[in-house]
Amino acid sequence: xxxxxxxxxxxxxxxxxxxxxxxxxxxxxxxxxxxxxxxxxxxxxxxxxxxxxxxxxxxxxxxxxxxxxxxxxxxxxxxxxxxxxxxxxxxxxxxxxxxxxxxxxxxxxxxxxxxxxxxxxxxxxxxxxxxxxxxxxxxxxxxxxxxxxxxxxxxxxxxxxxxxxxxxxxxxxxxxxxxxxxxxxxxxxxxxxxxxxxxxxxxxxxxx
Amino acid sequence: xxxxxxxxxxxxxxxxxxxxxxxxxxxxxxxxxxxxxxxxxxxxxxxxxxxxxxxxxxxxxxxxxxxxxxxxxxxxxxxxxxxxxxxxxxxxxxxxxxxxxxxxxxxxxxxxxxxxxxxxxxxxxxxxxxxxxxxxxxxxxxxxxxxxxxxxxxxxxxxxxxxxxxxxxxxxxxxxxxxxxxxxxxxxxxxxxxxxxxxxxxxxxxxx
DNA sequence: ATCCTACAGTAACATTTATCACAGAAGGTT
DNA sequence: AACCTTCTGTGATAAATGTTACTGTAGGAT
Numbered sequence: 324x325x326x327x328x329x330x331x332x333x334x335x336x337x338x339x340x341x342x343x344x345x346x347x348x349x350x351x352x353x354x355x356x357x358x359x360x361x362x363x364x365x366x367x368x369x370x371x372x373x374x375x376x377x378x379x380x381x382x383x384x385x386x387x388x389x390x391x392x393x394x395x396x397x398x399x400x401x402x403x404x405x406x407x408x409x410x411x412x413x414x415x416x417x418x419x420x421x422x423x424x425x426x427x428x429x430x431x432x433x434x435x436x437x438x439x440x441x442x443x444x445x446x447x448x449x450x451x452x453x454x455x456x457x458x459x460x461x462x463x464x465x466x467x468x469x470x471x472x473x474x475x476x477x478x479x480x481x482x483x484x485x486x487x488x489x490x491x492x493x494x495x496x497x498x499x500x501x502x503x504x505x506x507x508x509x510x511x512x513x514x515x516x517x518x519x520x521x522x523x524x525x526x527x528x529x530x531x
Numbered sequence: 532x533x534x535x536x537x538x539x540x541x542x543x544x545x546x547x548x549x550x551x552x553x554x555x556x557x558x559x560x561x562x563x564x565x566x567x568x569x570x571x572x573x574x575x576x577x578x579x580x581x582x583x584x585x586x587x588x589x590x591x592x593x594x595x596x597x598x599x600x601x602x603x604x605x606x607x608x609x610x611x612x613x614x615x616x617x618x619x620x621x622x623x624x625x626x627x628x629x630x631x632x633x634x635x636x637x638x639x640x641x642x643x644x645x646x647x648x649x650x651x652x653x654x655x656x657x658x659x660x661x662x663x664x665x666x667x668x669x670x671x672x673x674x675x676x677x678x679x680x681x682x683x684x685x686x687x688x689x690x691x692x693x694x695x696x697x698x699x700x701x702x703x704x705x706x707x708x709x710x711x712x713x714x715x716x717x718x719x720x721x722x723x724x725x726x727x728x729x730x731x732x733x734x735x736x737x738x739x
Numbered sequence: 740a741t742c743c744t745a746c747a748g749t750a751a752c753a754t755t756t757a758t759c760a761c762a763g764a765a766g767g768t769t
Numbered sequence: 770a771a772c773c774t775t776c777t778g779t780g781a782t783a784a785a786t787g788t789t790a791c792t793g794t795a796g797g798a799t
Contacts, residue, residue, distance in 0.1 A: 382674035404659040451612040464672045466590035
């Protein structure tokens with residue numbers, strides 16, 4: 324089977340795969356679904372097996388600041404952390420490409436840490452890589468100006484979707500960078516003049 | 532004994548305390564010591580038993596952006612995460628008040644996760660709280676302007692030192708917020724006019 | 740006292756980003 | 770075609786932040 328857990332999580336031991344298949348619930352969600360809201364209590368850890376999710380930090384004013392993407396083979400570190408203490412979510416998760424996720428109940432998550440070395444290693448590695456990714460976000464907003472941040476945003480988008488077209492409106496991009504549409508339009512125009520992108524309606528082609 | 536591990540880490544089991552005392556090395560460092568540099572390999576996890584440490588993210592230009600404080604009873608999440616994979620440090624740690632730290636070698640860190648429930652819980656809680664703290668940093672730089680960030684900075688400083696005087700120059704504050712001294716001076720003057728602080732040489736008194 | 744250095748204040752100006760206002764273009768609906 | 774909505778482009782202006790330049794002051798060293 325093409326989408327077997329073993330293919331998506333190659334480091335999991337066979338026993339762990341079996342355990343997951345026995346205890347987890349595979350669920351599908353359509354693009355646009357909000358999987359988790361700020362302030363919501365978390366009852367499961369989600370392993371992504373298909374599709375894409377974007378993780379946001381929300382401001383009090385309602386801004387939605389993009390933190391990172393989650394893709395097949397990954398898991399939500401925050402859900403793990405919060406699950407472990409049954410705490411409130413500090414973030415918002417939105418499906419941006421139809422996903423399948425394996426939902427792991429709170430108790431299993433904890434139990435497996437002791438029983439399955441490969442689960443333990445996966446959890447630690449998840450913490451590490453998400454932490455690093457958030458630190459990279461800090462780098463961007465602390466040390467870089469909007470034009471660099473926009474370039475980084477576009478690059479990350481194309482990395483995530485594996486293509487060179489960004490099918491988003493300027494307004495959507497602006498929200499995820501917490502700036503205004505006009506600024507994004509202007510900076511994109513400059514990038515077009517520098518030959519970095521080609522602008523179409525609802526689409527930005529990355530040229531380099 | 533006043534500074535016993537048990538007092539500082541009340542949630543650790545007695546067996547764990549014993550194990551730590553047997554395997555760890557207590558080390559002292561003076562204010563100003565750089566405990567860890569960006570890019571350095573990490574060989575130990577550090578438990579703080581006395582003093583204060585500031586954790587910074589460094590920009591390519593050499594900026595030192597303050598992420599958070601570490602205090603007695605806490606541990607460096609990054610060192611844990613990196614230790615687990617023996618990876619490079621993404622951050623810089625500077626002693627700001629003479630510290631004693633219990634150094635835990637890589638192997639023990641991992642081993643105890645399986646053997647001591649209270650260690651496991653401590654590590655998970657450390658991940659969670661550091662992650663949350665970094666997310667709060669993201670909030671600040673993503674959603675707030677410099678005056679609010681400065682107020683937050685001062686408040687955090689006084690929380691950390693437990694006093695209402697900030698004995699730092701405007702230049703030092705500016706570096707940690709990645710802005711310029713002039714901006715900090717201006718904003719502090721405005722805060723003084725609003726009656727929030729009293730400005731002296733090398734000292735800012737918080738009035739509210 | 741004199742000198743020196745780090746620190747603080749502030750004006751003037753540059754740059755970046757945000758906001759307001761409006762116009763036109765693309766694409767869907769009737 | 771006529772209409773509507775969303776998206777995009779752009780000028781004008783405002784506000785925030787960064788930079789340059791200069792001044793004065795406090796406190797330590799000689």
